[in-house]
Amino acid sequence: MSDPLLSLRQVTYAYRSRRRTEAVLHGIDLDIEAGAFVSLVGPSGSGKTTLLNLMGLLERPTSGTIHFEGRDVGAMKDRARAALAREAIAFVFQAYHLLGDLTVADNVAEPLRYQKVPADERAARAADALKRFGLQDKAHRYPTELSGGQQQLVGVARAIAARPRLLLADEPTGNLHSSQGEVVMESLRTAHEDDGVTVVHVTHSDRWVAYGARTVELLDGHVLRDSVHHAS
Amino acid sequence: MLLSDLRLALRQFISQPGYSALSVIGLATGLACCVLIALFVLDELSFDTTHPEGDRLYRVEQDWQSGPGGDLQRVAAIQAPTADRIFPEVPGLEAVVRVTSADSPVVTAGDLRFKEDRFLYAEPAFFDLFDVDLVAGDAAELARPQTLVLSEPTAAVVFGEADPIGREIEIRTDPRVPAETFEVIGVMREMPRALHLRGDIVASFASIYRAEADPVWFQTASTYVRLGEDVDPQTTAASLTEAVARQSAREEQTAFEAETHLVPVTDIHLRSTAANEITPQGDIRYVWLFSAIALVILLIAGINYMNLATARGARRAREVGVRKAIGAGKGQLVRQFLSESFVVTALSLVLALLLVAVALPWFGTWMSRPMALPLGAPGFWAALVGVVVVLSLGAGGYPALVLSTVRPVSSLSGTARMTSRTLVRKVLVVGQFAATVVLIACTLGILRQLHFVQNTRLGFDPEQTLVIEAGAALSSSGEAFRQAAEQIDGVEQVSLAFSAPGLTSGVRFFPASEVEGQDGTEAGLIIFEWFKADAAFAEVLNLQLAAGRSFSWDRPSDIGRSVILNEAAVRNLGWDDPIGKTMGTGEGQVEVVGVVEDFHVADMRTEIGPLLIEYDPEARDYAMMKLRSADLAGTLAEVEALWATVAPDYLFDSFFLDDHFAAMYRAERLVGQMFLAFSLLAVLVACLGLFGLAMLAAEQRTKEIGIRKVLGASVTSLVGLLSRESAALVSIAFLIGAPMAYLFLRDWLSVFVYRAELSAGLFLVSGALTLLIALATVSTHALRAATADPIRALRAE
DSSP, rough: OOOOOOEEEEEEEEEEEOOEEEEEEEEEEEEEETTTTEEOOOOOOOOOHHHHHHHTTTTTHHHHEETTTTEEGSSOHHHHHHHHHHHHHHOTTTOOOTTTTTHHHHHHHHHHHEEEOOHHHHHHHHHHHHHHOGGGGGTTSSSSSSHHHHHHHHHHHHHHTTTSEEEESSTTTTSOOOOHHHHHHHHHHHHHHHHOEEEEOOSSOOOHTTSEEEEEEEEEEEEEEEEEEEOO | OOOHHHHHHHHHHOOOHHHHHHHHHHHHHHHHHHHHHHHHHHHHHTTOOOOTTGEEEEEEEEESSSSSOOOEEEEEEEEHHHHTTTTSSSSSEEEEEEEEEEEEEEEEETEEEEEOOOOOEEEEHHHHHHOOOOEOOOOGGGGSSTEEEEEEHHHHHTTTTTTTTEEEEEEESTTTTEEEOOOOOOOOEOOOSOOOOSSSEEEEGGOOGGGGGTTOOOOOOEEEEOOOOTOOHHHHHHHHHHHHHHHHHOOOOSOOOOEEEEEEEHHHHHHOOBBBBOOOOOOOHHHHHHHHHHHHHHHHHHHHHHHHHTHHHHHHHHHHHHHTTTTOOHHHHHHHHHHHHHHHHHHHHHHHHHHHHHHHHHHHHTTTTTOOOOTTTTHHHHHHHHHHHHHHHHHHHHHHHHHTOOOHHHHTOOOOOOOHHHHHHHHHHHHHHHHHHHHHHHHHHHHHHHHHHHHHHHEEEEEEEEEEEEEETTTTTHHHHHHHHHHHEEEEEEESSSSOOOOOOEEEEOOOOOOBSSOTTTSEEEEEEEEEEEHHHHHHTTEEEEEEEOOOOOGGGGGTEEEEHHHHHHHHHTTTTTTTTTTGGGGGEEEEEEEEOOSSSOTTTTTOOEEEEEEEETTSEEEEEEESSTTTHHHHHHHHHHHHHOTSSSSOOOHHHHHHHHHHHHHHHHHHHHHHHHHHHHHHHHHHHHHHHHHHHHHTTTTHHHHHHTTTTTTHHHHHHHHHHHHHHHHHHHHHHHHHHHHHHHHHTTSSOOOOOOOOHHHHHHHHHHHHHHHHHHHHHHHHHHOOOOOHHHHHH
């Protein structure tokens, strides 16, 4: 059996302030197989977003190890970790986090600029990503001119255009009306199915949990349940 | 990548017009001030840098003792025979030239007559040693007496297009002696402006000096030497000192024994401490001072930009988090922010150059020199590129580093803490306003002193007092002129005298043993500043009599016998009852008939010393007239017309005494004006920064203000809340800036014997002004934020 895409072993994470240390995650053991679509659920404060940030290499664990494609990312220097994250991982945020000064097309192309993709190719890949989600006519608009759902689709397009192997979505439908949410979740499914991207998304909604074939439930920083089911 | 960084930076610049405008206007103003001051400073530093082999060109100076037991004083003009008699004994002197000047002689050529302010006497080697080119004639001919070289513009004025070589012109260097004829033997290019001595006419030194005619070495001249290659100036100066001492020992009546120095010509304009300069020179202290002002303004502008950029960090932290989350590396972010900084700096520079181009003509007039941007000089452009790079890195580097190190997780969740950055920002604001306090306090201090020197009672009335330089013009017609002038409607009274306040006066001394009331056995001299004048002198100047009487036309016996002293002289002599006291013996004995209150005969840097006015109606070198205020121009025209009839051979050369005294403070006035102008600009720049910070602070506290308003806070309390921090920062800035300003002003004022005392009030006013300006700036935003709809504020948040 091949290595999982992402493997966490005895991962703990604690926020340290001057006065106290607050543990958020306790001894997490978790493997994410390549090509999986995982739903991460749990009540507020259970550690979902922190776990997602650790998976996305935005944070280092307080203890434990994280392997990405078999490589121990804890042993990597910051620059190498950043390069790995840039090349292999993409985020979709609840609050979209599009760059207001950039057009929709430029927003989608921005990660490619950091990947040093040539300008022509950047433009082509951004156009292609937007077209996939029916946003080609919005390419030259600015984010504030779009609806929330459209903005989140741009967020997904931005993530997809970077051709990541792991796509992490932190409550991507959290700010959206349910009908818009469905469009966004469908876009994630499309990315997963058409491009083979591994998706881990955080959600509070049972409706969106069903998009994943696997559900990991967190409670107070522990994995309470890890179940596999048939995606709807 | 670089292009896309710049594209992004430009987009960022355009998307934040308010912030961008504040940054650019602030930086551009600072840069424009710096460029203007730099042009002035570079011009000052460029003096005497173009002479051939200029690095080996020195002026010979000596330390002379001012009287027995007096202080040593450095003189720029040494005894002229030194070059003939002593220099040959000293090795290493490759070339020598002696130069001196005449005080605005009158030049006559045919019907043309004018005063030439730039008139030199020099030896032929002048054209070899200095950066002055002959365009016609042979310099060697300047060895002959009564020859001269004209500058091209002067030749054009005097002879038009005709060839001036071989033509003659008349020059009267001393109004007391007849004009002399000179032959034009050459034409030179107009001398470069940046020379410490300049002439439009260079006459032969031999016209005024012949070694054999000066057995007691009376004549002095500025003497320049070019040393041989690899000759050490220190050793040569020591050899000269020894040679002078040998000559002094050989013939006592010739050389003064004095330490001799060789001063590089490049140091003369700014660093000379010598007396007898041919023309007034600059002062390196002002170069340093203005450079410091430029640096302070640039620092304020740079801090502004840095502060605004980091203050925006809170707003941009989320953007940084997103960029990091989508793959941006730290280096890429640093480059992006530096690109933004570069765009702001480059645009600021462009605007600054436009501002400079607009201000230059005015600035040049102000600085009394032609000024232009050296657009053709590669060094200028290199310097500008350097400034852009340094400012981009300096002002943009810190915000770039701060922002690029923001943790993406905390910035995305909105919990990024900028506490340490806030502290840095506060420190920078304090630094900025401390500099502002210094500039404002120094401006007030300097303006106060200028007001003091111009408004302190001089002890006489210089208003509407016309002074005519008569020279020998009135030697036979003085009384007729006086009577005729007093018939003119606008003339109240006329006095003829040997000198006038503010001009060179004489010195008269008596052996202490010959002064009544002094210890008869005491050695030494009692020295007075000496005026010789007619009976109207005291009245025309409105001198206040403290004791005794003034001179009277009706007492011819007073002539040469009666004197009036000032109070300083009486104090100096220790006399309780000076009237009737005598000084001197025999024919030279004088009697004190009156005492006048002290009055200034020099500027406020000089203490009022003992002064003696001797009654002498034959002293007619100057005519002083008290004019009535109505129709001054008409009166002046009538006086000039009268002069033309009484002294047709002499130029009418006049000035008003109050203007003459005001002109004594030209350098101080310039410093005051520069401080005022650049302080205002510095305040403007600092306020732009504070305005931006207040705008951002109000924005960031929208939610807090909304909550406070909902809880019942009044507008006043909210404005107070938002302004409190600025007030505290300015107060700290005051505590730092005020002592610095005090130290500067104390030093600056030390040259004045009479000065406005430095009071705490001056510094408090500076602090209050700074605080007022800062609060006015901040309260605009505070008021807007405090009066905004709280519900909308909360909803927006």
